[in-house]
Amino acid sequence: MIGKAWLARHAQTLVGSLGRIAQHPAGALMTMAVIAIAIALPVLLDVFLQNTRAATVNWNPGFDISVYLDKGVPGARVQALATQWRNRTDVATVRVITAEEALAEFRSASGFGSALDALPDNPLPDTLVVTPALGSSTPEGIRLLEQALAAVPDVQAVQIDSQWVQRLYALLEILRRIVRLIAALLALGVVLVVGNTIRLDILNRRVEIEVMKLVGATDGFARRPFLYSGVWYGFGGGVLAVLLVTVTVGLLSPAVARLAALYGSSFHLQGMGLEGSLAVLGGASALGWLGSWFAATRHIRGIEPT
Secondary structure: OHHHHHHHHHHHHHHHHHHHHHOOHHHHHHHHHHHHHHHHHHHHHHHHHHHHHHHHHOOHHHHOEEEEEOOOOOHHHHHHHHHHHHOOOOEEEEEEEOHHHHHHHHHHHHOOHHHHHOOOOOOOOOEEEEEEOHHHOOHHHHHHHHHHHHOOOOEEEEEOOOHHHHHHHHHHHHHHHHHHHHHHHHHHHHHHHHHHHHHHHHHHOHHHHHHHHHOOOOHHHHHHHHHHHHHHHHHHHHHHHHHHHHHHHHHHHHHHHHHHHHOOOOOOOOOOHHHHHHHHHHHHHHHHHHHHHHHHHHHHHOOOOO
């Protein structure tokens, strides 16, 4: 019974605080819009950063590892290695380039056909071009895969130009930290906006709070409706932020898809998804509650019946 009564009181306060906000729709909408913009900006930056990571992973030629085998390795052994590596979880594809194919490609590209004809035999080895899987296309993942391939018998050399990959991921890491810093600053802004809105609401209802305390209400009881108001402000701002991010991603997706198609890629801009949207709504509601808690705790404590 006590639990049901407690839930009923909180439910009544929750609905009542929403009703009070609905009595001033213009002001409430402006507050939620400010919250939405403050939340949507870092979320958009994070969405674009995650898409950039996904897009760079799809630049497979930059991540390819060329594995040169020893001269004279039988063709069956070459195919066996290719099959074995294709079954690795950190490998996406393996392409076999035989010594004959490599020589023919070099002959057509270099223009030294007559000089090559003078050679007693083919100097080029069989080569396996290994493309790392999505989850392993990081500097650390590529390094581990490179070491594993180099340790296989019949492998003469492993070559990969990963310097640009390391520079790219270092740049993305800097951008990720900048996004986090911006998110922290704007989260503080949301707390201050909600806190100021609740402060004004408390001042407008000062007489009501004094009467409540006069009949024995505690600070916690008087503070409760303002806490729920803060949650509603945060939740409403979160909903608007999700809509803003979704619309922005939707507007940019066709242009990004056309640009990717020009480079022969099927990349498509991805949004937050359900999990990301729920995280935004939960985070916005928590920031609203935090801002209202600070404001309500401070100002209600100073109100006493006269």
